[in-house]
Amino acid sequence: MPTAPAADASIGIDFGTSNTVVAIATPGEAARIVTFDHRGRILNGFVSALCFWDERRGGSATTRVEGGPWAIDQLVDGSFALRFIQSFKTFAASSTFQDTRIFREKYRFEDLLVTFLRNLTRHAGTPLDLASARVVIGRPVKFAGQNPNDGLAMQRYHTAFAEAGVGAASYVFEPVGAAFFYARALQxxxxxxxxxxxxxxxxxxxxxxxxxxxxxxxxxxxxxxxxxxxxxxxxxxxxxxxxxxxxxxxxxxxxxxxxxxxxxxxxxxxxxxxxxxxxxxxxxxxxxxxxxxxxxxxxxxxxxxxxxxxxxxxxxxxxxxxxxxxxxxxxxxxxxxxxxxxxxxxxxxxxxxxxxxxxxxxxxxxxxxxxxxxxxxxxxxxxxxxxxxxxxxxxxxxxxxxxxxxxxxxxTDQFESIAAGLAMIGQEADVGRWAVPSGQHG
Incomplete structure (x- = not known):
């Protein structure tokens, strides 16, 4: 049974376009990457993808959803009508993207992100107490997409992470998280x-x-x-x-x-x-x-x-x-x-x-x-x-x-440094010193 992190733990979330990495840090210990046990294979990242499928039993239909590598399993299985969505982070700053219809419901970007985060926490090998831990979330200096609206992206982030159960979040530029991780090795x-x-x-x-x-x-x-x-x-x-x-x-x-x-x-x-x-x-x-x-x-x-x-x-x-x-x-x-x-x-x-x-x-x-x-x-x-x-x-x-x-x-590590650095920043006495000030959009 996975052990719950200490009450004074901090969680770093590197929500990426292709993969998402989560790390946990506690006082006096190095940050550790949250793993996912997928069919006996231990993974350090969670593919940033969702698969919705329509199960019809009798006269009724139920929409189900999986995230990460389990979403890919459903895609490969293909037993039901499905919608597979990947790289959806790119929609965060898009003013033209309002929602997409998936079977009988409309999903905004915020809805996709909340659904993804709930799947990630459900599959995580370590319980993630997003409500009480210090949560530090990475964000790009400049969001992707055509004519990206960084302010809109951050509004959507705030809404989604709050709805996913994050009690109090700090947002830090992703390269700053990587820098914090790297700085340990400086002599x-x-x-x-x-x-x-x-x-x-x-x-x-x-x-x-x-x-x-x-x-x-x-x-x-x-x-x-x-x-x-x-x-x-x-x-x-x-x-x-x-x-x-x-x-x-x-x-x-x-x-x-x-x-x-x-x-x-x-x-x-x-x-x-x-x-x-x-x-x-x-x-x-x-x-x-x-x-x-x-x-x-x-x-x-x-x-x-x-x-x-x-x-x-x-x-x-x-x-x-x-x-x-x-x-x-x-x-x-x-x-x-x-x-x-x-x-x-x-x-x-x-x-x-x-x-x-x-x-x-x-x-x-x-x-x-x-x-x-x-x-x-x-x-x-x-x-x-x-x-x-x-x-x-x-x-x-x-x-x-x-x-x-x-x-x-x-x-150094190509995929884990940002999440680990973000979690380490969460252990700092003044996290706000590292966070992006409200209203600053790169």
Whole structure:
């Protein structure tokens, strides 16, 4: 039976676009990651996904829901009509996203997040007393999405975490949480650039760490962020490898004219949070109708099949696997095969880096911005702490090595540092010193 954490425990929650990590800290002890026992396999993260399915027994129907890896189980099982939703954090700052209908009910972003958090706490290997513990929640410096409204995102966060049972929450920039975790290893005073690459955002903080009287003191000097990270890199693979094989650039007949297949279908395909919505927003029906008049109907039918038969997560995995492979190889074979649907292509690192070059340039511009906000020159940065899976992309690593020198770069755990740092901040006497002031939105 898992042991409940001490009453003076603090909980750090790193709600991520792809995965969510939770950590617990108690006085005098290192933070520990909350684990999840999924079919005998101990996991340190909870996939940021939900699966709703409609169970019909007799004359009545009941909507059920699972989160994390259990959501993927339901998706794979596919015994009932279902809706699978992933990367929904990207909707947090979207003013255009009001709600989505799932079977008989409407779900706002807040409802999705509350449902997700309740599933996470139910499956956690350690009881999570969100009502009485100090809860420190990470937030990006800049939220992801088109024209993100950071103020709206924080309103939604406050509402959802309160409804999920959090008694009192502090919100801390995600790279600050990572910096706090990293600072334990510092042997001397240092000015540190923390670069946190998530699924949806890349966030940067410049921090000054000093030790006095055995106590760690830290001064945040500047923060900056941009809604470009792993998911956008995925988008480039989808745009160049997948979409052309699903009808992008082809045409359909309308009376005596040939018209291009509307591009918005492919824009939604390449964004994981939007792909999850295409089954209910009219795109599926639109594609089926277009296929009847398309010059390459089999491609549009395959596209529609991916949506109708919930192959989006398998596609996400195939794209992510190719991206990961290119971190250590000069080329890889992209392969997506589900049921009768198969897409294969050779992808080289040279091609991939050309596709993401403009994105990397914008990330470099955001590094310039954080240094300017901090009033710190490149030469004054003594250590660069890289965290998050996208920091393993060679083009990203090269960006920092060329600017700061390989000897100043440090990589630690790619997925757990933020949650652990947030939990450690919760043990501080003055948590508010680290928190984002109310009304500050990056």
């Amino acid at each position: 001397r005073d240092a000015t540190v650039l923390v670069a946190d690459f998530g699924g949806g955002t890349s966030d940067f903080s410049v921090m000054r760490f000093e030790r006095a009287g055995g106590q760690l003191r830290a001064q945040p000097l500047g923060h900056a962020g941009i809604g470009i990270a792993g998911d956008v890199f995925d988008t480039r693979i989808v745009d160049h490898v997948v979409s052309p094989r699903l009808g992008k650039g082809s045409s359909y007949r309308s009376f005596d004219k040939e018209l291009a297949i509307p591009n918005h279908y492919y824009a939604n395909l390449s964004r994981w949070h939007q792909l999850a919505m295409m089954k209910a927003n009219g795109d599926l029906k639109g594609l089926r109708d277009l296929a009847k008049a398309a010059l390459k109907p089999e491609q549009l039918d395959t596209f529609a099949d991916i949506i109708e038969f919930d192959m989006g997560f398998a596609l996400y995995r195939a794209v992510s696997d190719a991206k990961f492979a290119l971190s250590s190889r000069d080329e890889t074979q992209f392969r997506f095969a589900v049921h009768d649907t198969e897409i294969g292509a050779r992808v080289t690192r040279r091609d991939f880096e050309s596709w993401i070059a403009a994105d990397v340039a914008r990330i470099a511009g955001t590094v310039d911005e954080v240094l300017r906000r901090a009033g710190t020159a490149e030469g004054e940065i003594e250590r660069v702490f890289l965290t998050g899976g996208t920091s393993l992309v060679p083009a990203i690593r090269r960006l920092f090595a060329e600017r700061f020198g390989e000897e100043r770069l440090t990589n």
